[in-house]
Amino acid sequence: GDSVTQMEGPVTLSEEAFLTINCTYTATGYPSLFWYVQYPGEGLQLLLKATKADDKGSNKGFEATYRKETTSFHLEKGSVQVSDSAVYFCALHKAAGNKLTFGGGTRVLVKP
Amino acid sequence: EAGVAQSPRYKIIEKRQSVAFWCNPISGHATLYWYQQILGQGPKLLIQFQNNGVVDDSQLPKDRFSAERLKGVDSTLKIQPAKLEDSAVYLCASSFQPGKAPEAFFGQGTRLTVV
Numbered sequence: 001g002d003s004v005t006q007m008e009g010p011v012t013l014s015e016e017a018f019l020t021i022n023c024t025y026t027a028t029g030y031p032s033l034f035w036y037v038q039y040p041g042e043g044l045q046l047l048l049k050a051t052k053a054d055d056k057g058s059n060k061g062f063e064a065t066y067r068k069e070t071t072s073f074h075l076e077k078g079s080v081q082v083s084d085s086a087v088y089f090c091a092l093h094k095a096a097g098n099k100l101t102f103g104g105g106t107r108v109l110v111k112p
Numbered sequence: 113e114a115g116v117a118q119s120p121r122y123k124i125i126e127k128r129q130s131v132a133f134w135c136n137p138i139s140g141h142a143t144l145y146w147y148q149q150i151l152g153q154g155p156k157l158l159i160q161f162q163n164n165g166v167v168d169d170s171q172l173p174k175d176r177f178s179a180e181r182l183k184g185v186d187s188t189l190k191i192q193p194a195k196l197e198d199s200a201v202y203l204c205a206s207s208f209q210p211g212k213a214p215e216a217f218f219g220q221g222t223r224l225t226v227v
Contacts, residue, residue: 004154036218043116043203043218044155089154093214097167098143098207100216102154 002027004103006090012109013080021075021106023064023090031092033057033066033073038087038105047075047088080110114138118204118219126227130192133222137185137206143167144181145216146189147203155203161187194226 007022025031035047035057048057053068064075073090090103117136125131137144142163147155158177160168163184172179176195181187191198201221207214 006154041220043220044205045218046215049215097160098162098214099160099168100145100157100205102147102156104154105152 002101004090006103006106009107015112016079019077019080023073025071025092031094034091035075036089082110085110116217116219122223124225128193132190133202135187135204141206141208143207144187145205149201196226199226
């Protein structure tokens with residue numbers, strides 16, 4: 001079945017550092033890919049998405065490129081802030097069945 | 113636009129008791145999901161509705177869990193009897209329509225502790 005694998009956390013960074021969170025997936029067909037973020041005490045919210053190979057999703061300074069050849073969708077941000085401290089989830093969506101599958105999540109802690 | 117509403121936010125019960133969670137999706141959203149998120153793990157799909165029909169309940173422990181979506185709007189997830197391993201956050205999400213990359217909107221979740 002479909003699956004998503006993320007790097008394990010926690011990832012601890014200093015403010016203004018570069019952030020990368022690795023995400024790879026296994027799926028048949030052509031899924032869409034998402035990054036969701038969960039801030040402390042809040043529900044999941046969509047951060048960015050990409051619907052086809054080589055698409056780049058971006059939002060709030062975060063970027064991720066859909067790489068079909070490596071089945072990856074790594075999340076990057078050039079300069080993190082304390083407010084970026086959260087848990088980040090990579091997910092894939094299959095149009096057939098409208099199914100949304102999540103990775104295990106990566107906790108990021110940004111220190112001032 | 114109102115978001116996905118869930119209640120209660122927190123619940124503590126003893127094992128073997130029963131519990132129910134309620135979800136009100138965003139108005140007009142046909143798809144409704146219930147996920148279980150155990151501490152430190154990603155959300156795991158329990159059941160997915162399209163309007164008031166079940167699309168996928170393959171990972172729902174049907175001996176103890178049940179869910180319904182009345183009139184294709186609100187949904188209730190029930191656990192009876194609860195086990196210690198049911199301690200988790202139960203997330204409800206909804207999306208507008210099937211198709212390519214619809215955004216799923218999540219509620220704040222219900223944190224269940226079984227003691």
